[in-house]
Amino acid sequence: MVIAIGFEGSANKLGIGIVKDGKVLSNCRRTYITPPGEGFMPRETAHHHRSVILTVLKEALDQAKISTDDIDVVCYTKGPGMGAPLHTTAIVARTVAQIWNKPLLGVNHCIGHIEMGRLITGAKNPTVLYVSGGNTQVIAYSRKRYRIFGETIDIAVGNCLDRFARVIKLSNDPSPGYNIEQKAKKGKKFFALPYCVKGMDVSFSGILSSIEQKAPHLLAQGYTVEDLCYSLQETIFAMLVETTERALAHCESNEVLIVGGVGCNERLQEMMGQMCEERGAKLFATDERFCIDNGVMIAHAGAEMFRSGSEMLWKDSFITQRFRTDEVETTWRDD
Incomplete structure (x- = not known):
């Protein structure tokens, strides 16, 4: 039996x-929310995390109905992410690990998403689409590592959505991406945007620049904000489905797992589900x-790392803003 506590603070x-x-x-979770039209900066985000982290820690312990003596290992996000928020969270994790006299493990943020997705959905060995504000990767497991088949070559899909929401x-x-999703559901007129897939990689910066520049003119021509959100979503999600399908075929897999914040989007799940159905695969x-x-x-x-004998x-016990998914040896998987 392993009881683990995890600290996550890589973004807002x-x-x-x-x-x-x-x-x-x-x-337990708290989100740093900025005014409309503004993003979240590292210093202010770290200040938010410092102001709430002890309250959230108490909530988590109370909700779990356990004492600190019951905890076997303290885990924290080592990276990737924003430096100041990561650093703030890591300091608290290191401190409580020393106070409680518990071992400490640094976890790759993406690996956390994948393993949680596998646990909750029951997916065994899926082709993974990892989509969030800071990351966009198509991943598959092979020989003790999660291999990156394709990724964004500039900004992440979530960052693209967030920045358009500011425009x-x-x-x-609760989040810019969620509000774009709700607007997009009411969109009716599609406007063609650049579609940028380069082999297994994708690019979103040109799409963002294009819709930012054209938005005032399109709105003047009778397009609505809902139409623009709809057009943006359809374009970037089609790119993600295309690259995921190619990886699925290459791996001869029959499972697709979507993880990361953008993975909540119902339209992305619908488009990916349709592709999976056509290929005889299952979406998770x-x-x-x-x-x-x-x-x-x-x-x-x-906990999976700890159970397999990982030590740090x-x-x-530092943090790193650049910590690639394929750097981690998956000692807990033997398939």
């Missing part, structure tokens, strides 16, 4: 969660409790 979500042998005991002054509450996805950054995913991935020296 501060999450702390506790798991016991794959069972979620608590999943049209959409609220950041989770809701906002586990798609959006959370502490439970770090706790669960850390105190001198290695």
Whole structure:
């Protein structure tokens, strides 16, 4: 039996969660929300995390109904992510690990998403589409590592959506991507945007620049904000489905798992589900409790690492903004 606590703070979500042998005991979270038209900056985001992290820690322990003596390992997000928020969260994780006299493990953020997705959905060996504000990757497991088949060559899909939401002054509450999704459901007129797939990689910066420049003219021509959101979503999601389908065929897989904050989008799930149905594959996805950054995913991935014998020296308990998915040896998988 392994009980693990996980600290996640790589972007604007501060999450702390506790798991016991794959069972979620608590999943507490706070989100730093900025005014419409504004993004979140590292310093202000870190200040938000510092102001709420002890409250969230108490909530997580109370909700789990355990004492600190019961915890076997303390886990934290080592990277990738924004430096200042990552650093803030890691300091607290290191501190409590020393106070409680528990081992400490740094977890790759993406691995956390994947392992949580596999746990919740029951997917065995899926082709993974990881889509979030900071990352966009198509991933498949092979020989003790999660291999990256394709990725964005510039900005992430979530960043593209967030930045367009700022242009049209959409609220950041609960998230810019969610509000774009709701607008897109009412869109009727499609406007063609650049479609940029390069082999297995994708590019979103040109699409963003194009719609930013054309938005005022399109709105003057009778297109609505809803139409623009609809056009943007359809274009970028089609790109993601195309690259995922190619990886699915290459791996001869019959499972697709969508993880990351953008994975909550119902339209993306619908488009991916249609592709899977046509190929005789099965789609797996989770809701906002586990798609959006959370502490439970770090706790669960850390517990898997701990159970397989992974250890980390105190001198290695740093954070890194650039921590690639394929750098991690998956000691807990033997398939």
